[in-house]
Amino acid sequence: MTTTTEQLSATTLLRFATAGSVDDGKSTLVGRLLHDSKSVLTDQLEAVEHASRNRGQDTPDLALLTDGLRAEREQGITIDVAYRYFATARRRFILADTPGHVQYTRNMVTGASTADLAVVLVDARNGMVEQTRRHTAVAALLRVPHVVLAVNKMDLVGYEESVFAAIAEEFTSYAATLGVKNVVAIPLSALAGDNVVERSAAMDWYGGRTLLEHLETVPVGSDPRQEPARLPVQYVIRPQSAEHLDYRGYAGQIASGVLRVGDAVTVLPSGRTTAVAAIDALGTQTDVAWAPQSVTVRLTDDVDVSRGDLIAAGCTAKAPVKDIEASVCHLNERPLHVGARVLLKHTTRTVRAVVEDISYRIDISTLERRPGGEGLRVNDIGHVVLRTAEPLALDPYADNRRTGSFLLIDPADGTTLAAGMADEPFETVRRAAEAANEEDWV
Structure with a gap:
């Protein structure tokens, strides 16, 4: 098995989290995103339509696609982190819809901890509020690489460009104080569907991408070739069959970087140095593997390695x-x-x-x-x-x-x-x- 530059650079999965104050429209935005990208099954949509009619609503309440817990529906808020999986022709997505209440900061931390991108919602009528600052600070703390400012409910402010521009400027300045540099601001209306999946005819002054277009094209992750290789050992493989009597492999998911046959590595915390003798991926030998692949690595020397050890690139890895x-x-x-x-x-x-x-x-x-x-x-x-x-x-x-x-x-x-x-x-x-x-x- 061999690899190419294109394989190393390819990204097919985006993990992203949504955050915002209560009633900013997070669940409606997620529901609109799923609905308009045709990621909702027919029976799911029928259930939402039925529940909406029972509430006396003329149109489907798309927020119900994510607010799945009965207690949340009764209160009209999102309490837990709601995970959704969907895909388009260009990319697969794992979405974490996080709660807006201040007392659920831990839930936002959970949802954003593995995110490549955070969507921070702001109600165009209210502008930035305390929760906006809180969620942006948490995204900065967790080192989320990309942040989208979604200025929602633009239909309730007459789609005014000046309203959007003022909020975008204030948010971008605040994010910069936290060290967040990759900020993209998008004006939208989740309820009406403006700039979520389809471009808005009411905001022809906006020339940027829709939210879905941005999610499909934003670069995710750094080049693994530029990161130090790290392989936490999950399992030591010692087959008992006669034909594999001398086989000793160390299995796990590569946390970062690239491992190649012949690379010098250090086993931590022992500090013993050796080299990569072979790499097995999905039962096939390969010369190179990279994060986040799951592989089995064999080493040139008979060193003591057990579950919990870390195989790190180079001979001068950071001391435990x-x-x-x-x-x-x-x-x-x-x-x-x-x-x-x-x-x-x-x-x-x-x-x-x-x-x-x-x-x-x-x-x-x-x-x-x-x-x-x-x-x-x-x-x-x-x-x-x-x-x-x-x-x-x-x-x-x-x-x-x-x-x-x-x-x-x-x-x-x-x-x-x-x-x-x-x-x-x-x-x-x-x-x-x-x-x-x-x-x-x-």
């Missing part, structure tokens, strides 16, 4: 550490306090850890630091210092979202407590803003 500084979003109703003993799951490795310090909490609306002495409560985002029982090979989250992230788990019952991002990524955002001579936030 036991002391970790990170930003975390607390996801559990149980508070997190200094001294708490937890399990830390990083890629395929889980180790014991203790919370040595909670330096501060971050007010996501103002980006100010608050004292962390009282611990972190649900939806809080803060900076912590952790001490692990065994060394971990973490990359800075700003450099690698896969190998720079981790989970904190309650060792008593296995529930997830918090999601972490190594090396204080929010501080990077703050320093970038200060370097740009923006206002001091702290």
Whole structure:
């Protein structure tokens, strides 16, 4: 099996998340996107039409395509993250429709954590509000590469270009203070279908792409050839048959970069160096593999490798550490306090850890630091210092979202407590803003 430059660069899947304040029209936008792109099954559409008639509505309420939970329908809001899968002729999509309420910040973090793009909705009548800033800050914290400002309900402001331009300018300036550079603003009406899939005749002053056109063409991910290779070992394969007696392979999904036969690699945390002898993908040998392929790698030397180890490119990989500084979003109703003993799951490795310090909490609306002495409560985002029982090979989250992230788990019952991002990524955002001579936030 061989590869080409086109294969390495090809992107067929876009993960994106929607966010916005309550009643900005997120669910209607998603429903319109699914409906107008012909991604809705006939029976689904009939069910929506039936439910809409029961509510006394003359036209289908497309928001019902995503608001699937009964409690959400009764309240008329989206509470949980609603995932939808659809495809067009040009690309496949995984969409996460995240809630707008401030108390569900953790849900937005969950939905945006793996996103390549975030769609932030703004009601054209209200402009930017506190939740707009909050959602944009979370997207910056999670290093979402692309942000779309969707100025919705343009039909309710007479499709005025000046309204759109003012909101777009304010949002772009604010996003720049957070280090978000790839911002595209699109005026639309989810209810009427303007600029969602079809171009709007009422906004001929807008010459850009529709939302779907942008989603289909936005470049996703960096070139894997420019990233350091990382393969977390999921499973050690040792066939017991006589013909494969000497076979020893290390299976997992490549988190980043490219692995080639002959490449020098380091096994972490042991630090042993060796080279790639062979790569098996889908039962066939290949000379090269890249993220996010699942492969089995064989090494030239008989080194000790087990589940949880990390095979990293080169002979000078970053040394594993036991002391970790990170930003975390607390996801559990149980508070997190200094001294708490937890399990830390990083890629395929889980180790014991203790919370040595909670330096501060971050007010996501103002980006100010608050004292962390009282611990972190649900939806809080803060900076912590952790001490692990065994060394971990973490990359800075700003450099690698896969190998720079981790989970904190309650060792008593296995529930997830918090999601972490190594090396204080929010501080990077703050320093970038200060370097740009923006206002001091702290």
